[in-house]
Amino acid sequence: MAVWYRNALGVVCGVAGAIFVGYCLYFDHRRRSDPNFKKKLRERRRRAHRGRASGGAVTWPNLKDQEAVQKFFLSEVQAGEELLAQGEIEGGVDHLSRAVAVCGQPQQLLQVLQQTLPPQVFQLLLHKLPSVGESILQAAGGGKEGSKVMEEDVE
Template structure:
């Protein structure tokens, strides 16, 4: 028996198994996506995620007299914004970053940091959402750049 034939059939079997597994994955993914209830289930799942307590809540207000609460909220919103952006959930990421700016004591420096690090279209979206987000968080109709008393953490 030739030594090359000892390695030929296991390689052929491994390649055949790999191709079969890939075909299996493609077939069932296509079957899942073409199912009539797939889109409805996906929309329901996304809607449920938005309604969970951890998601954005427009009726939530911050006690601006408690610096520790403001600092915790600021750091939480920055973290959530980064997480959402890294997952590709741009809408929620922009919301969380806008909320972080709204409660920041030095929003101009944070905004300049965002302007340098984020793509221009995301930065513009944050700017557009600030007037809507800030009053709902602070319970006022004031500008997002006035009145919040959180000390900004060292961002470098």
């Protein structure tokens, strides 16, 4: 009886495995034959590439053009919120730190962010601010002296 039970169990496992493989092949074929598959795949890759590329060089706005600064600020806050909502902490903090760097009243923005962000995310944001301040000063043509002022302003 034990031999019969083993054989039956082996056959059931084999059939279940074959059904699972068939199920996977069927839905893979169906997914690939979808007319929008390549379009969706390209868009997903483009978004992923854009997310990785955002950590690199930043196109800072002209700090004398208030409208450009405001547009940049709003887009960075929105991008930071979206990335944080998706669980991409590093990317979200990068965008939020850029928003703080161009903000006209960074102390008030930092107070709001401290109340809304989890403590570890807020600490990461605070650690990121000096390097972002240095980056914006370099883009604006400033030097190391200006970055000390920015660091003191943040603390």
